[in-house]
Amino acid sequence: MFESADSLAPRALQPLLHDVVMCVAAPAFAASARDGQLRGDRAEGFYDHDRRLLHTLCLFLDDREPEPIGVQPLGPHQVRFTAVHRYHRDRTDDPTLIIERVRTAGEGETLTLRNVGTVERTLRIELAAATDLAGIADVKRGQHRPPLACTGHPPEGEQALPAALTWTGPTGHARLTVTSGPVPEVSGGPEGGTLTWPHLVLPPHESWQVRLAVTGRAVPEPSGHPVAPHAPAPWSRPTVVSDDVRLRDLVRQGLWDLDALRLADPLGAAGDGAEDQFIAAGCPWYLTLFGRDSIWSARMLLPLGTDLARGTLWALARRQGRVSDVFREEAPGRILHELRPAAARHGHGLLLPSHYYGSVDATPLFVTLLVEAWHWGLPDTEVDALLPYAERAMAWVVETSSRDEDGLLRYYPRAGGLRHQAWKDSEDAVRDAEGRRVEPPLALCEVQGYAYEAACGLATLLAARDRADDAQKLRNWAEGLRKRFADLFWIPARTGPAPRYVAIAVGQGPTAVSGPTSNMGQLLSTGILDEAGCRDVAAWLASPGLASGWGLRSRSKDVPGFNPLSYHGGSVWTHDTAIAVRGLCATGHHHEALILAEGLLDAATRFGYRMPELYGGDARTPDSPAPLAYPAACRPQGWSAASGVAVLSALLDLRPDITRRSLVARPAAPLALRVEGLVLAGQRLSVAVTASGECTVPELPEGWRHERR
Structure with missing residues (x-):
């Protein structure tokens, strides 16, 4: 039964921003x-x-x-x-x-x-x-x-x-x-x-x-609300020399915009007096601390130093959930979703408090940010000080999953809160292959990947701290989640580039939600997929249904409900494309990675390298016009601005392992490229790639080695 548009009560409309x-x-x-x-x-x-x-x-x-x-x-x-x-x-x-x-x-x-x-x-x-x-x-x-x-x-x-x-x-x-x-x-x-x-x-x-x-x-002034920073940006400013000026200019413009989106936490600072800075989610609607967004921005900028990650982690750790509160959706160990000066109504029936915890993914992402910052050289004193917060966050993930009948990390929103609680959080973010809305409680595919990655990463960190038993418990839990994922999330495909694809979500029952979406692209770098699964996902991401020619569509154009200017139903998200490129490179699917990366870099030229939060998912043709920004998209936006560094790092396939003192640098393509000003373990280094694909890293910290495999 569908409600007629004429029967709906009129409401005020969100202002458009495309020409602002x-x-x-x-x-x-x-x-x-x-x-x-x-x-x-x-x-x-x-x-x-x-x-x-x-x-x-x-x-x-x-x-x-x-x-x-x-x-x-x-x-x-x-x-x-x-x-x-x-x-x-x-x-x-x-x-x-x-x-x-x-x-x-x-x-x-x-x-x-x-x-x-x-x-x-x-x-x-x-x-x-x-x-x-x-x-x-x-x-x-x-x-x-x-x-x-x-x-x-x-x-x-x-x-x-x-x-x-x-x-x-x-x-x-x-x-x-x-x-x-x-x-x-x-x-x-x-x-x-x-x-x-x-x-x-x-x-x-x-x-x-x-x-x-x-x-x-x-009036009154909000207590403890983020303030303008006084110190310079807490990251290195790399020099990118490449035959591909698109990559150079995307990185440069992104860092300029990130500089303007910096905020500082007034509630504390590091022991040396340095500010704890983080990246606001985006301008104009989200110019504040957002758990998921700020974490992703910090993750993407880790090749430029760990200070931004440190500031982001501390800003969120100080506000980690301590009690159970239904209105705030707070729980012990849960990581904040968003911070506002005061409670406010946000439209569509949303009434959100100033400190709101309605996010299912920020908590495992917090754990992974600490683990990745450790691998990139965050000092041991900082790692050890933040470790208890990461363990409390992981405990929330495990306990929340254990209460679920399917053993999945699922969200149960309260009335008046966000209906969908991951990065696709709009009212109609989850639809099936017939275009019908699917309501929570839901277990989203990428959230299970985040939880698996967090558990495995934290286990490695605990093992390095001589806590082998705790590490093994987490590995066992992660392996159980991986098996449940393999049993519940794969859907056979009648047609398409691969015989199966990953469901966007699993409902209760459990019932997998049909229809190919971009969400499965965020699984590739988490480790939850086996080799065959990575191969099938890579094929879908590079197929015409999801690859628009300008980047990765959030929903396949081949299923009902696709809308190229829908917030999450067919548009291209800059950060989502960059994360998929990162995962494709990490799993060795370089051809598919370059299809998405080329589209994203070409789109960047059309937007003057200030990438919008999202843009239209219309198909690219030889004579098609430039893509259109989503009319209410934030620009600049945190993780969109950070995506240039993420793509650069992905194309170099930079992956440090502090336990082995090794840095993988394995270029995805024979692109003549030199990057100076990257930072590993507090030391600046450079990476050079020749036109024949030979890669050198001549300035590694003492005791570290370069791996090309």
Whole structure:
């Protein structure tokens, strides 16, 4: 029985972002249309700590809006908007008055007018400003609130505060301040305020400039919420020299964006005083600590050093579940899903607390991040200090699985919480081969892989700490899970590139959910599949149903319910493609890996190397246009920005083993490539690959060796 679309109650729609210009310096960002004007529409505004400080900042010259001619990013945190102001009686078609607005996330903007003509101009300049001080959750679900009353503060005397407009509401406060330049007339009112310069005389070849600061915060200020970092980025900045400029530019742009997405944990720091930094999930909707997303970003950047992993692990360890709480879905040992300044409604009936634990995958991923950081050289003191948290996390995984009748890691969401609790977490994330929604409780395939990988990795770490009995218990549990997985998750295929594929999930019964999806690509590097299983999965990932030509589709185009612009039902996710490439390379399926990697790198050129969270899954043809970003996708987004390093590492097949002091470096293709600035065990090293495929690693730490197998 299907419900008619006409019978559904109307609801506000999430703002689209496909043509929005973002600049970000976490936890702040600014968003606007391409002309730079803030008109209070959609997600436009200046934000800080999930609070919109200003949603309108509109410039008028002689009661007209300037005519936009260009927008130029000056870095992830800053953008310049250029416009012109023309006169009907001029004898030239050339613009003679140029307006530049340089906007900086977390600060404000600078407005410059340049008279490049030969005639003196007299102008009336006005900036109209307003805000609703809305929370990001309200903005995301399309809620419109009336503007708040504005108070004007004109300067009075030389010692007075600068001219300013202020807003105060029950949930926040904001201030727009003129910090330098000519003093304006100031006017506040019930719906906003204005800054006006009524008689600007601008001679030929002269400039006029004013600087504005946008400040404010939530009321009350959230305790322990992540803050802007003071220290530099905690990773090395590699130099990539390659015949393939796509790979070089994807890595470079990704690191710029990750720099802007950094946050620091105010609750603690390392013993040497270094900040515990991590990567926010994405701008604008998820500019905070997200367990799964932040962990994956740190995993992908491990070849550049372990400091980001350390900061991410500690930020999550301090917030690890301690008690059983139904509303927060907290449990002892469980790792946080997301951290917000306050509880909020997120649309679709979601009511989430500020500390929310509704994620089934963040907990095993936490364990694996510690294990992989150990292999990459995280100091023993840090490993040993974090080990108890990893053991509590693994205990949650084992205990949760033991309560399941099928012995699987399954999620049971509460009413009002996230319905699906892994990376595909939208309302309709899980559909069968007929396109029908499948409801939880569900055991997702990649989550079982994460649990298996975490158990095996932690067993190796415990064995290295002379805890052989505990290690063997984990290995036994992992082997049992591997057998249950083999029995329950494989589905015979009537047609396709291989005789079987892995189900996206197993319901209760147990019933496998049919229909090929990208989820099975994340299994390859976990070890839960045998050699034949890896071969079958590789064939599906490279087949036209899942490989779009621009990357890996989240759902095969050959089954009902496929939608190239569905959030999880056919779109291409940047990080998902990169993880699949990583797994294909690790299992020796280089041909299939290169099919997906080539598509992803070609897509990167179409997006200016700032990869969106996800983009359209339409098939690529010789004359097809560039792929379209999902219209509400975050950009920049953490694990998308980190995917360039992940692909680079995958193509080199970099895998360290600290127990054997060995580094595998086995290139997936004979690509002429040199990478300097990788970090292993605290030492910088380089990897060089010749056009014939010969690989050398000349600067390994003492006692380490390079393995080519």
